[in-house]
Amino acid sequence: MIKKIKTGDLKVGMHVVIPSSWLKHPFLKNEFDIKSRDQIREIIESGFDEVSVDTSKGFPIAEFYTVSHSDKHMAPPTEWKPDKLIPDELKEAIHDKTLPSEKKAELVYKSSVEIMGKLFEDPKAENIKESKQAISEIVDLIVSDNNTSYHLLRITSHDFYTYTHSVNVGVLSVLLSKAVFNGSDAHNMHELGAGFFLHDLGKVRVDPAIINKPGRLTEEEMKQMRIHPYQSYKMLEEAAQLSEECRIITMQHHERGDGTGYPRRLKEDQIHVYGRICCIADVYDALTAERSYKPKLNAFEALKIMKEEMINHFHRDIFEKFVLLFS
Numbered sequence: 001m002i003k004k005i006k007t008g009d010l011k012v013g014m015h016v017v018i019p020s021s022w023l024k025h026p027f028l029k030n031e032f033d034i035k036s037r038d039q040i041r042e043i044i045e046s047g048f049d050e051v052s053v054d055t056s057k058g059f060p061i062a063e064f065y066t067v068s069h070s071d072k073h074m075a076p077p078t079e080w081k082p083d084k085l086i087p088d089e090l091k092e093a094i095h096d097k098t099l100p101s102e103k104k105a106e107l108v109y110k111s112s113v114e115i116m117g118k119l120f121e122d123p124k125a126e127n128i129k130e131s132k133q134a135i136s137e138i139v140d141l142i143v144s145d146n147n148t149s150y151h152l153l154r155i156t157s158h159d160f161y162t163y164t165h166s167v168n169v170g171v172l173s174v175l176l177s178k179a180v181f182n183g184s185d186a187h188n189m190h191e192l193g194a195g196f197f198l199h200d201l202g203k204v205r206v207d208p209a210i211i212n213k214p215g216r217l218t219e220e221e222m223k224q225m226r227i228h229p230y231q232s233y234k235m236l237e238e239a240a241q242l243s244e245e246c247r248i249i250t251m252q253h254h255e256r257g258d259g260t261g262y263p264r265r266l267k268e269d270q271i272h273v274y275g276r277i278c279c280i281a282d283v284y285d286a287l288t289a290e291r292s293y294k295p296k297l298n299a300f301e302a303l304k305i306m307k308e309e310m311i312n313h314f315h316r317d318i319f320e321k322f323v324l325l326f327s
């Protein structure tokens, strides 16, 4: 049975039929089973708003069944088992004392991106809770192992933007918190780490066509995008996972010291220090990412722009500590 579907509603496992000659899209065939989220991104980036799915084909993925459970052509997902949220390699890499720190950083980074990918795909409370455990391990590693942190700081991948961005901002913010709080036990680094890594989780409640749009957003699209801090906050609140202080990170990471941020246009001291830390890491990562509408900046260029053109957005002392991370 062929059904029309918005590309933003596509799921891994669906058998998609693209309504166009294969010359006009990057895939080998016009119809195929979607094997990864990356393929969904490519379909959207090829400019399709709507495609068809053949519900008699494809392979079983739990989420797919939840949206098409009334479809009698499909058998219930009895054999399919979801992947574990936390890959075994993460723990193994973190605790392997023989692993060179560069390799350790690479493995930890890769696993973290994988976790974020799965969490964004299925952000239920149970997965938020599990990812929080993994984030705690990563935070302990960053706090205790300067060599691995050194390499983690220098991995700058932006391949699957929302997932790598979450990890990049998570790592950078934990490192910055370590520098700002200087080992003080007044701050719960596990809770903080979770707030940083999950700051953009609410993007799952924004139209994927906006999240994945290759160009700049229109004012109307920006309006929708501006709901994500509150949605992140709500999701963590609903999942009863983080302390209120750390949920504030999600709510305030787009606030700017000069009052030009969102959603509340808070100023200077109205913004919690955790929000101010996340904001710096967030802007840095956005500047160093390559997007179709802007070139990628290197670390030096990004820091220079932040200092010369955006300094009023940031807490100066915290920004200074951020710059020192790269020296």
Ligand SMILES: [Fe+2]
Pocket (backbone or CB within 6 Å): 199, 200, 228, 229, 253, 254
């Ligand atoms: Fe954000």
Ligand SMILES: [Fe+2]
Pocket (backbone or CB within 6 Å): 165, 169, 199, 200, 282
């Ligand atoms: Fe962000």
